[in-house]
Amino acid sequence: xxxxLLTVEHVKKTYESATGSVEAIAxxxxxxxxxxxxxxVGPSGCGKTTLLKCIAGLLRPxxxxxxxxxxxxxxxxxxxALVFQEYGRSLYPWLTVRGNVELPLKxxxxxxxxxxxxxxxxxxxxxxxxxxxxxxxxxxGGMQQRVAIARAVAYQPEVLIMDEPFAAVDxxxxxxxxxxxxxxxxxxxxxxxxxxxxxxxxxxxxQRVIVLSNAPTWVQEDLxxxxxxxxxxxxxxxxxxFTELRTHIYQQVQRAKRGQAVRPxx
Amino acid sequence: MSAIPxxxxxxxxxxxxxxxxxxxVGYALGLPLLLLVLxxxxxxxxxxxxxxxxxxxxxxxxxxxxxxxxxxxVVPSLARLGIGLVxxxxxGIALGTVIGLVKxxxxxxxxxxxxxxxxxxxxxxxxxxxxxGQTGLMKVVVIVLGALWPVxxxxxxxxxxxxxxxxxxxxxxxxxxxxxxxxxxxxxAMPRIMTGVRQAMSxxxxxxxxxxxxxxxxxxxxxxxxFQRNYLIAEMWSGIVLLGLVGxxxxxxxxxVERRILRWxxxxxxVERG
Numbered sequence: 001x002x003x004x005l006l007t008v009e010h011v012k013k014t015y016e017s018a019t020g021s022v023e024a025i026a027x028x029x030x031x032x033x034x035x036x037x038x039x040x041v042g043p044s045g046c047g048k049t050t051l052l053k054c055i056a057g058l059l060r061p062x063x064x065x066x067x068x069x070x071x072x073x074x075x076x077x078x079x080x081a082l083v084f085q086e087y088g089r090s091l092y093p094w095l096t097v098r099g100n101v102e103l104p105l106k107x108x109x110x111x112x113x114x115x116x117x118x119x120x121x122x123x124x125x126x127x128x129x130x131x132x133x134x135x136x137x138x139x140x141g142g143m144q145q146r147v148a149i150a151r152a153v154a155y156q157p158e159v160l161i162m163d164e165p166f167a168a169v170d171x172x173x174x175x176x177x178x179x180x181x182x183x184x185x186x187x188x189x190x191x192x193x194x195x196x197x198x199x200x201x202x203x204x205x206x207q208r209v210i211v212l213s214n215a216p217t218w219v220q221e222d223l224x225x226x227x228x229x230x231x232x233x234x235x236x237x238x239x240x241x242f243t244e245l246r247t248h249i250y251q252q253v254q255r256a257k258r259g260q261a262v263r264p265x266x
Numbered sequence: 267m268s269a270i271p272x273x274x275x276x277x278x279x280x281x282x283x284x285x286x287x288x289x290x291v292g293y294a295l296g297l298p299l300l301l302l303v304l305x306x307x308x309x310x311x312x313x314x315x316x317x318x319x320x321x322x323x324x325x326x327x328x329x330x331x332x333x334x335x336x337x338x339x340v341v342p343s344l345a346r347l348g349i350g351l352v353x354x355x356x357x358g359i360a361l362g363t364v365i366g367l368v369k370x371x372x373x374x375x376x377x378x379x380x381x382x383x384x385x386x387x388x389x390x391x392x393x394x395x396x397x398x399g400q401t402g403l404m405k406v407v408v409i410v411l412g413a414l415w416p417v418x419x420x421x422x423x424x425x426x427x428x429x430x431x432x433x434x435x436x437x438x439x440x441x442x443x444x445x446x447x448x449x450x451x452x453x454x455a456m457p458r459i460m461t462g463v464r465q466a467m468s469x470x471x472x473x474x475x476x477x478x479x480x481x482x483x484x485x486x487x488x489x490x491x492x493f494q495r496n497y498l499i500a501e502m503w504s505g506i507v508l509l510g511l512v513g514x515x516x517x518x519x520x521x522x523v524e525r526r527i528l529r530w531x532x533x534x535x536x537v538e539r540g
Contacts, residue, residue, distance in 0.1 A: 058434055075437075082438040089431035094453040094530040103449055104439035137534045155439060 005159060005191050006032040006055070010064035013050050024050045026216035027064070032193060034158070037185045039202035040195045041249065042212030042220075043257045048195045049085075051217070052163050055193070056082055068159070081152035085164040087144040091136040091151075097123070098132040101151045122154035125188075126180060142173030146180070153184065159191040160184070167197070175233050178205055182231060199253060203227075203245045204236060211249055213256045221252050318500040323507060326500035331508055335489070343486040344512065346402060347474040350409025354466055358414050359459060362421025363451065372422065383419060387412030387469070388476050395480060405477040405485070412473045413466035420462030424455030457531050460524050467516050475509065486512075 013025040024047040032038050042048055053059035055066050057076040066073040068080065081104075084090040091100050101119045110118070123129050126146040136144050145165055152160050162181070166174045178201060184190050196202050202209045203225060211221040225245060227236060236242055302320050309319045318326075331340060365372050391408055398404035428451055436446050452459075478487030486505060493502035525532070 053434075056438055058437060076440055078440055080438075082435070084431055084435065086431050089429050090435045092432065092435075092449065092453070093534050094456075095449070103445070104441065107440070107442045107445060135530055135533060137530075137537050151439075 003034045004031050005034040005036070005069065006193070007067040007070075008051075008055060008064075009067070011051070011054055011061045011066060012063040013047070013054060013059065014062045023216040025054070025061075026218050028212070028217060028219055029064075030210055030219055030222060032159075032191065035189050035191055036207055037181075037192045037194065037205060038208045038210060039206035040193065040210045040212060041197065041199055041202040041253065042217065043214055043253055044197050045215060046212050046256070047215050047217045048197070048212065049163055051212075052082075052161055052193075052195055056080060056161055079158040081155040081157035081160050083145070083148050083152050083160065083162040083165045085167050087141065087148045087165075087168070088137075090148055091144060093135060093137050095135075096132065097128065097134050097136060097139070097147050097150075100136060100147055101154050104151065104155050118154045118156070119150075122150040125153055125184065126150045140173070142169045142177060145169060145177060149177075149180065149184075153188075153190075157190075159193060162192065162194045164196055165194075166201070174201075179233065181205060186229070199246055199249050200237070203242060203249065204231060204233075209245075209249060211252045211256070214259055220256055221249075223249065316499055318503060322500045323503045326498075327504035327507060330489075330501050330504050339485055339489050340508070342402070342484070343474055343478065346405050346477075346485075347409060347470055350406045350474070351413055351466060351470050353406070354410050354413035354470070355417050355463055357410070358417025358462065358466070359421050359452075362418045362459075363425050363447070363455075365418075366422040366425025366455070367451070372426065376422075379415070379419060379422075383415040387473055391477055391480055405474070408477040409470050409473045413470040416465035416469065417459065417462040420458045420465075421455060424458030425451055427458075428454045453530075457528060460528060464520060464524075467520060468513070471509070471513055471516065 008031070009029050011025060011028045012023075015022045015024055028051060030038075040048060040051070050059065054061045055073070057066075057073045057080075060074070068077050071077075092103070095103065098119060101122055102115060105115050105118060108115075120129070123132065126149050128143065128146050128150060131139065131143065131147075136147055139147070148165070166177050169177065181192065181194065182205060185192050194202075194205055196205075206225050209221075209223045209225055210219055211223065212218070213220045223245070227239065227241060227245075306320045309317055365375055387408065390411055394404050394407055394411070398407060432450060432454065436450050441449070474485075475487035475490070478485035479491050486509065490502055490505040490509075493499075493505060
């Protein structure tokens with residue numbers, strides 16, 4: 001029986017502004033086990049990024065709680081790493097690729113040699129073993145996002161949180177990066193929480209897909225993806241089961257968009 | 267999916283670079299030479315009272331500034347300018363970083379800072395001279411009081427506008443306070459800071475001269491006033507030429523330092539322009 005890693009319980013987020021309060025997240029609850037790869041999918045503007053920021057401790061939920069290993073998250077926990085959608089703004093342009101990956105390790109209790117090893121290993125894992133000395137802006141968008149992933153991997157988190165990481169890269173690169181995420185999960189047993197608005201991506205990547213409703217947001221469905229663990233861009237996506245699952249989620253998201261879905265217990 | 271090389275190198279490029287360098291030197295010197303010729307021709311024809319020929323100014327330049335006057339007047343002036351600028355930049359960056367990071371401090375101070383900045387620094391010279399006397403300290407203080415503002419206000423603005431995703435990244439990876447300062451806040455603000463430093467340098471040069479012009483004191487500015495009052499026209503012009511050369515020298519030093527510090531910034535901009 002896998003251990004519960006992350007618990008999100010009745011999280012609610014209301015933004016207060018001069019024109020009144022806006023309820024972004026109504027009530028979201030789910031749990032995630034160690035070693036799982038969970039995708040969160042939902043219509044655009046449904047508060048996915050808000051939810052992630054609450055989970056990562058960057059935002060304080062108005063109500064409810066987030067727990068990591070049974071410990072309440074109030075500020076960014078040290079065993080969690082983030083990959084942002086905007087790689088160009090998340091990597092520091094004044095640091096080299098190596099400098100970016102190494103930066104979060106500098107305050108960890110590591111010897112110089114251990115640190116070097118971690119950086120080399122992480123860059124190797126994302127296929128950037130050759131690009132240490134380059135600056136992020138000298139690389140293509142896909143490669144920059146690889147640097148951001150390497151930075152998260154080198155940080156050795158228990159859970160990796162990714163916020164629409166591939167929304168801004170081209171389709172071909174995107175497929176490569178999806179396989180990279182699958183490989184990190186498979187080879188390193190990393191727990192990954194992956195947020196996306198792309199339904200195909202969520203089915204291809206996830207062991208579970210959590211479908212969110214329109215804002216104010218709640219969990220509309222929590223769906224296990226019963227595809228084999230070994231997945232492949234061509235054959236997996238051609239499976240009848242893949243189509244079934246994506247059709248099902250697609251319909252759920254469409255219902256969410258039209259506001260037809262009924263909130264349980266509401 | 268390949269890295270764009272950071273710098274072009276190799277023998278083929280090098281030839282091109284030498285060619286381009288000599289071309290740009292030609293462009294840089296072409297107009298000054300033309301102006302010198304025009305100046306000489308015009309003065310020879312019209313013989314205006316207060317404008318000597320280029321060769322007269324050149325002779326006055328050598329006689330006046332090459333020799334002990336260089337150590338007695340020019341070097342102390344430049345030293346005061348250097349000290350004034352270093353102090354302005356240090357105070358401006360340190361204070362600006364604190365004010366830029368602390369919201370309530372910024373809201374408290376910003377209107378007052380705008381007020382102080384709006385005061386033309388030369389009007390402060392007589393006041394400060396009364397308080398501190400005709401000393402080197404007074405001249406440095408005048409330079410600092412003028413050159414501080416652009417560095418300070420640009421640093422505040424640069425620190426304040428640090429990108430939100432970059433800040434979230436720093437928080438998510440639990441960077442320490444000193445890491446955030448050294449690896450995020452200061453580098454992110456550096457383009458703005460350098461803009462401030464550039465403005466500070468030209469203000470500093472102006473104030474260096476003005477601080478020396480009151481009460482016929484020493485220094486480069488004092489000498490120029492002395493020449494004016496004694497109808498030493500060519501000598502006066504030679505002082506003005508020297509000031510121009512100091513300005514060019516400062517710009518060259520600044521350009522050199524800026525290219526080093528903001529190498530990433532210029533690279534990034536170049537990529538963004540495509």
